[in-house]
Amino acid sequence: MSTEFGKGCHLHLIDGSAFIFRAYHALPPLTRKSDGLPIGAVAGFCNMLHRYVEGNTGPDAPTHVAVIFDHSGKSFRNDMYDLYKANRPPAPEDLRPQFPLTRDATRAFNIACKEIEGFEADDIIATLACQAREAGGRCTIISSDKDLMQLVGDGVEMLDAMKNKRIDRDGVFEKFGVGPERVVDVQALAGDSVDNVPGAPGIGIKTAALLINEFGDLESLLDRAEEIKQPKRRQTLIEKRDQIELSKRLVQLDCEMELDFTLDDLEVKDPVSEELMNFLAEMEFRTLTKRIAEQLGVEAPVINDTPQQGASAAGEVDVPEDLPFDPEAYAWVKDAEGLQTWIDAAYKRGYVAVDTETTGLDEMRVDLVGICLSSEAGQACYVPLTHKAGSDDLFGSDQLAEGQMDLEQALAMLKPMLEDESILKIGQNMKYDAKIFSRYGIEVGPIDDTMLLSYALHAGIHGHGMDALSERYLNHTPIPIKSLLGSGKSAITFDRVPIEDAVKYAAEDADITLRLWQKLKPQLHQEQVTTVYEKLERPLVHVLKDMEMTGIKVDRDVLSRMSNSFAQKMAGYEAELYELAGHEFNVQSPAQVGKILFEEMELEGGKKTKTGQWSTPADVLEDLANEHTFARRVLDYRQLQKLKSTYTDALQDHIHPDTGRVHTSYLQSGASTGRMASNDPNLQNIPVRSEEGRKIREAFVADEGKVLLSLDYSQIELRILAEMAGIDALKQAFKDGHDIHAMTASEMFDVPMSEMTPEIRRQAKAINFGVIYGISAFGLARNLHIPRGDAQAFITRYFERFPGIRTYMDDTKAFAKENLYVQTLFGRKIHMPEINAKGPRAGFAQRAAINAPIQGTAADVIRRAMIRMPDAIKDLPAKMLLQVHDELIFEVAEDAADQVIAVAREVMEGAAAPALHMSVPLVVDAGRGANWAEAH
DNA sequence: GACATCACG
C-alpha cells in the first residue's frame, strides 16, 4: 500500500538535534531510577515526539516523516575550514549518553530516523526538501534553525514548533531582509559566531541585506566591491574576499547528497505498540508509558525501577542481589570483527567501562598489553594486544602469542569511540588509562571515574581502590593481580600472563568498574556532592594528566655532585660517631642510637616508643645536641642521609630517559581533605626549610630560553579561617595587607605594632597555625618549648581576643558529631566516622574536624584555579608543571614571564568566585628564576 | 609489613 511520493504528499522533516537540546534544557537532570542513567533529555524528547504525533491530524497532516540527526564527529565542512564549529562547547556530560537513546526513541515511535556520517542534519534535510519539491509535494521542516531558511519556498516551509509559527518566504524576508535564495549570500557576509563562520568582519545581517539588495547577489557584490562608497566596508570586502567565499560554501547546504533511502521509505506509519511500550518501559517513564498505553488501547507494561542499591546512607554497605560474577562469560577478542561488536555495544549504550593492562605501573614508561571493555554488567571483553608467547621460557620469547589483534589496528578502531564526545568512558582511576592512551595517540574523553565518585561521596570513610570498592559495594573479591604475576623477584609482567588467564582477570576489572559506576553515580545526587564531583574532581583529571606528562626538567649533574658531597661528609660523621661511641654501629638504626645515648652514655630524659625501643626523634636529639657532640653528629648525619637517599639519589632514578624530565603522579583521591598527594616521586616535599636542603631545588630547572615561575597563595588557610569564622579583626588586617602574625601578637599581648619583636611575633604565628590544626595546649607547648600552663594561657587569651574562633571550633565540632562529616565552603564532604569515639581517638577526630574544612577549602580553591588555568594560558608559551598545595609551578618562555604571572595570578586570586564570594582577598605571591630555588 | 623518622604545606 506504499504510495509514491508526489503531488498531494506532505513531508515533515524534524530537526532531531534541536529537539534534543530543547528537551535537555527544558527538564531537570532526571536519571533512570534503577541505575542512574541520565535520562532527562530522552524523556523530553519522547514527550515532544508524542505531542507532535498527537497533533498530526487534519488536512495538514504529513504523509511522510523523518527525524534527522547530526552524525557525531566532523563533517565535510571541516575539510574546507578546520575551525568550523570549533568554538562550540562540547555537549554536556550528562547529555552525551542520551544521544543514542534519542535514536532508539525515534525508532520506537516507528518514525524514520536518519543520520549520515560526514554530513550535518541540515544537508540531509536540504536534500530531502529539494527532492520533495521536485516531486511536486510539500515539505515542512520542523526547526527554527536560521541556516535552514535558505530552503524555504515553492512548497517548502518551516515550522517553529516552540512558537507554533510557520515560516514562509515572508518570514524569511523578515529575518534576513532578502528572499530564501539570497539567504546564503547574507549569511556569507554576516558570518555566524555560533558556528564559527567568519564572514566579513564588521558586517552584520542588516548591512549584508542592504548590500545584497543593492548589488543583486554576492558574486556581483564582490566583483563590483570597488563601487562601495564606505571606505572601511569597501576595503573589507576586497581584502576578505576569500574568507567571504569560504563562508558561503560553509553555509550553503548540500541539496544533492546521495542517500541510501528514498522519500517513499519515509511514509508515515503507526507505531508498533509492543516496541514503543518496551522502549518507554525500559526508560522507566511511568506517566508517558501509561498515557500512551491508554491511547493505543494496550496494557501498560510493568516498570521495574527498583534501584540496584538501597537508598543508602553514606558508607552503608548493602549487599547486592545482582547477577553473580562469571569469569566464563568474559570474551577474548581476537579479531576486528569481534572488537567491532563491543564498539557497537558502546555506541548503543552511550557509555563503556574501559581498562588498560600494561607491563607495569609507571604510566610514562610501560607498554600497553591489552584493553578491556564493558557496556553491560556481567558482560566484558579483553582485547589482548602484545602478550608474548612462551611465558615459561627463562628469558621469555619476544614472539607474540596467538589470538591477538594487531595493536595498530585495534587502536585505530577504538580511537574514534574513545574520543567520541557522545560516548562516556568510565574507568577506575581514569587518569592512568588516559595517560597510556595518550602515549598511543588517543585522547580519551569524556570520562567518568569510579575512584573519584567514591572520593566525592565517601572521603574519610574508606579508601577508593578498586578492590576495596568491589568488596564494599559489589560484595565481590576481585581476582588478585598477584595470582597472575606472582610477587617479589619471580614476578612477571602482564604481557607474560597466558591470555586465557588474563581474560578472566582483566575483563573482570571492566565489569567491576561498570557495576561500581552504576551503583555510585546515582548516589552523587543523594549525597548532594554532584557539584563537587562535576566541578572539582572530574575536570581535574585531564589537567593533572597533562601536568604529569609534561614533567619538570631536572639536572642530573647537580644532583650527582650533591650526592657525592653528601657521601663524603657522611663518611666523616660516621667515623666521628664510631669514635665517640667507642665502637662501630649502624647510625641509621634509631634503636642502636638510642641504646648508645640512654644506656651506654647513661643520658637522662630518654623516652621509649610504643614498641619499647628508645625514641630518638630530632627534637629529642636537639635538646641533647648542645651538650653532647654525639647527638649533634647523629642529627647532622641524619639530615644528609635523608637528603641523599630520598632526594639527590632517588630523584636521579626518576629522570625519564626520553624526556630528561621527572614525571610525578598526583593522587587526586589521596587526602581526605581534598588535597592532592604526589608520588613516584613525591615532588610536594622537596626540601626548602634548611639551607642545605634548599640547594636541591637548584636541580629543578627550566628548559633553555625558559624560566620557572612559582605562584603561591599567601596565608590562604588563615584567610579562609577568617572568612569561615567571620573574624572581623582578622579580615580587616588581610584587607589592609597587614602582617597578620604581628597583628595577632599585638592584639594578644597588647604590644603596639611599632614595638613588635620577632620573638613575640613568632609565638603569635605558632598560635595562628595551631588554631588551624585544632589547637591544644600540649601541642602548642611542645611547638614553642614552653610550659603547658603558659601555652594554655596563650590559648585562653587568644580566644578572649577572637571569640569568633572558639565559636567556629565549637560549632564545627557540634556539626561533625551530629552529621558525622564536615564540609568545605564548596560543599566537599569530609566524613568523620570517629568523631564520637571515646578515649584519645576523640581528640584526634575533633582536631581533624576543625582542620578539614579549612585545609579542604584551600584545596578546593587551588583546584578551581588549576582547572581554569589551561584555558587561561592556552595562547601563551607556558605550561603548568607542579602543584604544592598552595603553590603552582610553571615553565614559560622567558619573554612571556610577566604576562603569564599576570594571567595566572588573576586566575588564582579569583578562583573562589563565582561559587563563593570571599570578603577576605586572596593574595598570590610570584617569583621567577632559572631554577626552582630562584623562583620560590 | 610495621614502625620510626623526616621532608613538605
Added chain:
DNA sequence: GACGTACGTGATGTCC
C-alpha cells in the same frame, strides 16, 4: 585526674 595529642601527606631505612 589521667590519658597522650598539634592537621594533611610520601619515601626511606631498620627490624621482624
